[in-house]
Amino acid sequence: MQGESTGYPDVAAHPAGDAHVAVADPHLPPATQPVRGVVWAFHMLVPLLALWLLLAYAERLNIAWEHPVSHFALIVGIAGVNVVLGLMISRAAARRDDARLLLVSLVFLTCAGFFLLHGLATPTIILARGSYGFDIGQPVGLLMASALAFTSSLPLGERAARAVIARADLLRAGLVVVLVLWGCASLVEGLTPLSAPPPKGGATIGALSWAGAALFGVAALQMFRIHRRRPSAMLVSLVTAYALLSESMIAGFFRPNWLLTWWEWHLLLTMAFAFVAYSAYIQFRREGSSHGLFDSVALAATVRRIQAQYDEALEELVGHLRRMGERGADDAPLATRLAGKFRLSEGQAAVLDRAGQALAAERELSLRLGALVDVGRQARVGLREEDLLRDALERVRQAYGDVRLGLVHEGRVEIGGRSFGAGDFAGGEPVAAGGAVMHPLTVKGVLAGVLKVPVGTTRQDDALAATLASQLSIALENARLYRELETLFRQYMSPDVAASLLADPRQAALGGSLVELTALFADLKGFTSFSEKVSPGEIVEMLNRYHTAAVPCVLRHGGTIVQFVGDALLALFNAPAGQERHAEMAARAGLAMQAAAERIAAGNPGYPRFRIGINTGMALVGNIGSPELRGFNAMGDAVNVAARFEALAEPGTVVIGATTREQIGDAAKVRPLGPLALKGKEHSVEAYVLTALD
The missing domain is CATH 3.30.70.1230 (Nucleotide cyclase, GGDEF domain)
Structure with a gap:
């Protein structure tokens, strides 16, 4: 049951997407608290400040450093991180059947594919010299990724989400086809203009860089809005990644090859995807599983469905543990089944089992306390003894199980196949017998009955059973005293006068x-x-x-x-x-x-x-x-x-x-x-x- 550490306190029961998510308790997440917000903004502004300095002092600072091997290693490393993230998010999308996760996975896979092709097009790796495809491959890939990122941040309704999920295989296949065609066109020398040398001064995609920057920027803002309603570390990292990718598109506009501005562009790409990878790693370390790492990114409808599944699982666990307690044996390892269903580790399953037992004990305690309160409420003057005991036992059995009650007849009480007298309860102490505890019921200090309660499983059960016996003793004594009052007192005066005096x-x-x-x-x-x-x-x-x-x-x-x-x-x-x-x-x-x-x-x-x-x-x-x-x-x-x-x-x-x-x-x-x-x-x-x- 992973991915819920951040919680989803504000998700309302609306059929549409995140646009209808209500804020039950508005608050600013940690990333937008004053001090942390300033630090976060500083991190976002520093790369742009560095770009400005490099451009403003180009002759002295924006120096050239051409090292194809370092570039290849850097790009392939970024591509590898993207492949891992894309595949993990893709698995989460398939598991949760969620359109947003699918689109986010395509963002990372698109970047991974084009980064790899850009790295392979590095001079001296496959081609002896630079090519047009080497210059524009990465910006084109980022432009496609920005469109997917923008779409992923939209408040998709149920119909739109179903349409995206229905075309999941088509979208993945289309991406593969585009990558294969681009790779052939840019890596096979003489096949297309993409494998030809770039024009003098380098190739760019011009205004399209600014379009990609705008799309990434809007996606970051949209994700930040979701984060405000549903705070999570993964959403913060995704917001940061989209913001850095937007800045990288801006830096890419001023990127003559091998200058520091060009290297800064690559550094921004590295930082963007490293943020997401690091957040996933930290959450994995904290939770011990990757099963729910990206749940917080999903659509609101998916989050509601996840919550319902977890609630159902908890209810199943509590119900099982209660039945297990009644039977006295664990004939169905429910924690193991839940561990398989939610892909929990062995340690997590053990923690879940202990937490479930504690929750079941707490719930059972609440039920028994509620039964005590109800018995006290029913023990009012005016009820016939038979009605009082019948109603009390019916309520008590809901919380305590097979509770039995026997009344004294000719000095003895027959209950549970055994006979008890006043001498069996020395000092008014209960007696254990056959998996149950016999508690004496007294009226004016004299044995009037016996209450049979199943042996409890927690240290509070004995005290609760003793309190129940005392409550029933008081109720029984009240009923009998009231019957005497009806027989004697009320026959000598008006019922209204008698009732007023009693009150x-x-x-x-x-x-x-x-x-x-x-x-x-x-x-x-x-x-x-x-x-x-x-x-x-x-x-x-x-x-x-x-x-x-x-x-x-x-x-x-x-x-x-x-x-x-x-x-x-x-x-x-x-x-x-x-x-x-x-x-x-x-x-x-x-x-x-x-x-x-x-x-x-x-x-x-x-x-x-x-x-x-x-x-x-x-x-x-x-x-x-x-x-x-x-x-x-x-x-x-x-x-x-x-x-x-x-x-x-x-x-x-x-x-x-x-x-x-x-x-x-x-x-x-x-x-x-x-x-x-x-x-x-x-x-x-x-x-x-x-x-x-x-």
């Missing part, structure tokens, strides 16, 4: 606050005379039947029952829990209570009948009593008036106050009772018999 125990403190509420009073008309005629058992049965029917009506409409007093009950709406439309909800609860009571009374003609009074107003709500014994209640004129309405109501009716009717609005169907003089009230009070609610 905030400070609400049990003595004191209260003034709030608007709707109070509902209900009692049984004729209860005293009924009690004188029947036995105590029948009285209790009658009360329980009525209250069993009435209480759900109150709770269903959000009311809170704060007290039963004999045959009477008091319910509050909008206290302690806030409630919108509390007056309407109280009225609906009253009508529902009467309907339920009528069904009971219809089957028992001697039973007394409910009468209900409802009133809305301000009241003091809170805990009233002493530090030793207290109760939740409401006091105030609004509550007292509701009690007076209840006393005035006829059996089977619901009487409401003016404020209650006003808050309900037109939905209330009422029959006015007129102004009523109530005990303890200086002024009369309006009241209504509620007959229905829309």
